[in-house]
Amino acid sequence: xxxxxxxxxxxxxxxxxxxxxxxxxxxxxxxxxxxxxxxxxxxxxxxxxxxxxxxxxxxxxxxxxxxxxxxxxxxxxxxxxxxxxxxxxxxxxxxxxxxxxxxxxxxxxxxxxxxxxxxxxxxxxxxxxxxxxxxxx
Ligand SMILES: CC(C)(COP(=O)(O)OP(=O)(O)OC[C@H]1O[C@@H](n2cnc3c(N)ncnc32)[C@H](O)[C@@H]1OP(=O)(O)O)[C@@H](O)C(=O)NCCC(=O)NCCS
Numbered sequence: 001x002x003x004x005x006x007x008x009x010x011x012x013x014x015x016x017x018x019x020x021x022x023x024x025x026x027x028x029x030x031x032x033x034x035x036x037x038x039x040x041x042x043x044x045x046x047x048x049x050x051x052x053x054x055x056x057x058x059x060x061x062x063x064x065x066x067x068x069x070x071x072x073x074x075x076x077x078x079x080x081x082x083x084x085x086x087x088x089x090x091x092x093x094x095x096x097x098x099x100x101x102x103x104x105x106x107x108x109x110x111x112x113x114x115x116x117x118x119x120x121x122x123x124x125x126x127x128x129x130x131x132x133x134x135x136x137x
């Protein structure tokens with residue numbers, strides 16, 4: 001990874017920066033998610049990556065207050081993908097969850113991301129379940 005990428009645990013980030021990054025990385029429409037409110041109220045930790053002060057990478061981790069943590073919203077700006085930023089932010093988040101006392105870090109991902117999560121980030125495959133509770137239009 002480019003050594004000038006600044007990776008921070010609980011890095012400061014504005015709601016707008018995160019909405020823009022998430023929109024670009026996941027390819028959905030514009031959003032107005034109150035990220036800071038969510039992060040401060042519900043996250044165990046999160047990791048930001050910046051290049052020349054621009055937010056280019058992010059991952060969120062929520063916890064159960066005990067052994068389990070769940071990794072969400074890993075994203076890297078499309079023009080900077082494939083340069084090792086995703087691997088570094090996920091590994092930094094995992095290290096921080098471990099430091100905070102978590103024993104297990106869970107993630108679910110599409111088949112196309114197996115290489116990223118398992119080869120690059122060190123996760124192993126396991127059976128898991130997902131139940132859709134609400135339809136959001
Ligand atoms: C998934 C994502 C976070 C990876 O970030 P990244 O910075 O591009 O990944 P890295 O450069 O650290 O990749 C590390 C390795 O993972 C693999 N990898 C990365 N992205 C991949 C992808 N989209 N599909 C398959 N493999 C991928 C590569 O093989 C790479 O290996 P290499 O170092 O041998 O080239 C980024 O592509 C992204 O934001 N995607 C869109 C949002 C998304 O789907 N997030 C995941 C939600 S579960």
